[in-house]
Amino acid sequence: MSATAARPPAATEVDQWLERFGAALERGDAAGAAELFAEDSYWRDLVAFTWNIKTVEGRAGITDMLEHTLARVQPHGWHATEEPTTADGVTEAWIEFETAVGRGKGHLRLIDGQAWTLLTVLDELQGHEQGLGPRRPKGVVHGADPERQTWLEDREREAEELGRTIQPYVVIVGGGQGGIALGARLRQLRVPTIIVERNPRPGDSWRNRYKSLCLHDPVWYDHLPYVKFPPNWPVFSPKDKIGDWLEMYTRVMELNYWGSTTATRARYDDGAGEWVLTVEREGEEIELRPKQLVLATGMSGRPYTPEFPGMDRFKGDQHHSSKHPGPDAYRGKRAVVVGSNNSAHDICAALWEHGADVTMVQRSSTHVVRSDTLMDIALSGLYSEQAVAAGMTTEKADLTFASLPYRIMAGLQVPVYEQIRERDADFYARLEAAGFQHDWGEDGSGLFMKYLRRASGYYIDVGASELVAGGQIKLQPGQVDHLTEDVVVMADGTELPADVVVYATGYSSMNGAVAELISQEVADRVGKVWGLGSDTTKDPGPWEGEQRNMWKPTQQEGLWFHGGNLHQSRHYSLYLALQLKARAEGIDTPVYGLQEVHHTR
């Protein structure tokens, strides 16, 4: 496509760049294509070029990636899909392209005519499109057919056969929001899948948690694929309401969901190229043989409780936060909550509201952001009612977010949190005056980077911080030394008399789930799950550029990890599902840049 004089400058700039870029790619000129990027540049690819989730950096990185992928991918047909825009010297464009096997989308940022960032994502596989919109199923096949089965008969037969006489291609272990979202994608891609979940009903992993729990992310950020929350859905969904939604979603999306089912052990049969997975389904042991095994057991699937001397002698109630029943039984009681992140704050506030005497044990500094401020400053451009009104779709918001490589994201987040610090200066002053140890992340990059790096170390304030600042929730800094029959004793000797101790001490790595389900050997081979290699607390270097092991090939054939918050479950489920679908269809999927393993847990 040639640029014409009548087009606006941004459009012309993008058209010209895409034309030169496309031409270089078509003549197999990796270095020529890389020359179109700035020296300091990033190409993030979700599956389209690399069959991986991969960011390459600078011209050398781009050249290397293209040299390994170009001949097979055969990218072509690059074009902008809407009017490009320019602001602050950066021209941005939404683009589409095709490859030898599918259709892709992307996002481009140009500075001075050179690419600064490029995002490419595979959107669908040619010939294996999802049955959506114009491709939706007809439902009833018109005409007369003596072999006709009704929808209900088909569903019942499938439920009976799958996992019994017909093996699923994929088994997803873990039926929380992650497993459910991925299951829905795979269903739409016609990949036979079973989700196994130890709880009886979809949504139970939410229902079973402490009763005051609400989502700390707002509704616009939390949509599942395909079925959006309706316009009356609350901004912050109560846990039981999100549980109901997940249950109905599983039903109407026709997922093969095995509740009350525990995956007990798995091994990869190299010869057969498949997993031998043993599950216990309502007391019955069943052996499944899927080609692909996805662990979606969750960042919060395996509670971590520290071992303190005397825990066995303590006579009150004690439990991990994930088992906390709620405050009702503790009116007038003395509660000690060990930990100072989200769960600890929520539980302390609910206990205080129910008339308990509450002490929060802060063992290390915590990053706090007020929910309103976070929504207003950090999220409103992409995920808010205003964004919706301005025409921002969930998919576009997700791709916008995905278009920022992790290497530069932290730097872009710093000014956001500087703005937050300024707006809520009084709030932070009150909190710190009460003795609360507060931080902004080691490089000041705030909440979202902490989440991506370590998935811990923060609280999104929905009210507990004022109770901390006001002294209603007592604050006890330091480490727990031991427990007696009725006291939590701190390392400095402080005694905290307690009727109940809640260990809001977080969760273990998904790597541990691999060791438990498969073997320590496989766990060590695939290594640590989550984190970016940012060389900050709980996220050791070297830099990896993408989240470790999430949604992409691992060092173990046929083993995948899926999860994250609702936004990540929604967004990355598509790319993981496309990787699985391609394998199910026998499409060649050579992986470029398979991650190395630097840490085992």
Added chain:
Amino acid sequence: MSATAARPPAATEVDQWLERFGAALERGDAAGAAELFAEDSYWRDLVAFTWNIKTVEGRAGITDMLEHTLARVQPHGWHATEEPTTADGVTEAWIEFETAVGRGKGHLRLIDGQAWTLLTVLDELQGHEQGLGPRRPKGVVHGADPERQTWLEDREREAEELGRTIQPYVVIVGGGQGGIALGARLRQLRVPTIIVERNPRPGDSWRNRYKSLCLHDPVWYDHLPYVKFPPNWPVFSPKDKIGDWLEMYTRVMELNYWGSTTATRARYDDGAGEWVLTVEREGEEIELRPKQLVLATGMSGRPYTPEFPGMDRFKGDQHHSSKHPGPDAYRGKRAVVVGSNNSAHDICAALWEHGADVTMVQRSSTHVVRSDTLMDIALSGLYSEQAVAAGMTTEKADLTFASLPYRIMAGLQVPVYEQIRERDADFYARLEAAGFQHDWGEDGSGLFMKYLRRASGYYIDVGASELVAGGQIKLQPGQVDHLTEDVVVMADGTELPADVVVYATGYSSMNGAVAELISQEVADRVGKVWGLGSDTTKDPGPWEGEQRNMWKPTQQEGLWFHGGNLHQSRHYSLYLALQLKARAEGIDTPVYGLQEVHHTR
């Protein structure tokens, strides 16, 4: 607002008309406002002016309506909401306005600067807006509150109290799609409501029907309020799938749905201004005292089976179509299906597919339209994937449809069916050659008018007609005279040996439901339900202009009817809900033009 020279002619025409119209209304000049309409003109009002569903005709009708309503309604702020368009000499505009109590929307058609049609609808009541989008609930109230109840606790308490210690303002009898859609609207308007349904679970009224049943209307026509079907939803939903959707919808919309509950009797207590409604809920008799009673028992709620001599002697299976279990038990058997509308065709086709010997008894002529043709020619502009792609929203499609007064609708439908007749000429020739008695409605206005007038007399062909044309389904014209032990004997003496007889003979009027639940006296007072007074078969004159008794005040204080297909349930549920909400809030609701009763059933 003054028109400026730069605006396109259509916009200027609309702006000028609205300015003159608004000025006349503001100075209380009913006749002056009516002068802005053509002699041959229609103003259809849904609740905004009339607290009724009412079409007035011509300048005299408009003047009369305005003289009775203007002082109270105080309409103002008329403006177009998007660029008006002109085609074939008709300028069309989407408009908004305000009244003393709420905000309205509408649609205007001008010919030569005069109004031909005007639609006005009340969209929301000031101060009682629904909590949608920017008004959605926050879900969790931030801060600390010792009185805090969780969402689950609130829901459980409400379920316990409503109908026991706290009386609902509205009871809806009938929990099919109609009752559910209205229940959802009332929930969003915060009107305490109980839905009572004799079946255990929402959706059972679909699940319990013959197994091959699918919706004959396409998905774009069938959305419920608030939660749209997802993009993977089939065009024609199988009955069990729509059943599941209704069940999940009831759950996530938090409706107070009493399944396994039968309304046994009701009387209006004039003194108290409320109903005394007795229901049997899982064996327990409960007395409810709602102010408003809505019958949503459905156009297909009360099966009608004719009495033929010998039915008591017949030794095979015989049942009304609503009780037909499906074809599985009838392989190799002889089936006689009495009737030739939708159910009869569906059941005949499924029986033939399962190897039964099938005869359809056609007692009167039937209108048939092929589903594909109907969708393409009659629906695609408003309800189709193409319409969605062109930016047509469900709400806008519904309002467009509503903007055509019934008086002129039949005339506008005739050319549509002429086009259908032409396209499918071969199909109709084959069908008639097989002896099928076919009609196009008495005035050639086709399927939708038949539905609005009598809700019977047609089949949307999804395959059975070719079986009729091909002789696989045998056709027997005429009336049934009597049955013997194993034969259906026709009036002309023809004998139809039968192992099973299905009476696909339709349903009784909702008026009968009033007689059963309340009294014959009240049934006679409210009169016939459904139909327009078109003076055609089963819809006697005089002309009434709107569907009798549906979604609007009746001659019985506090008694309402709701129902229709999914489109009507969705669209009219808003206007019925607003009428109920206004009464719940004590807003003055004088009804203009309360319908007279010309027929009792």
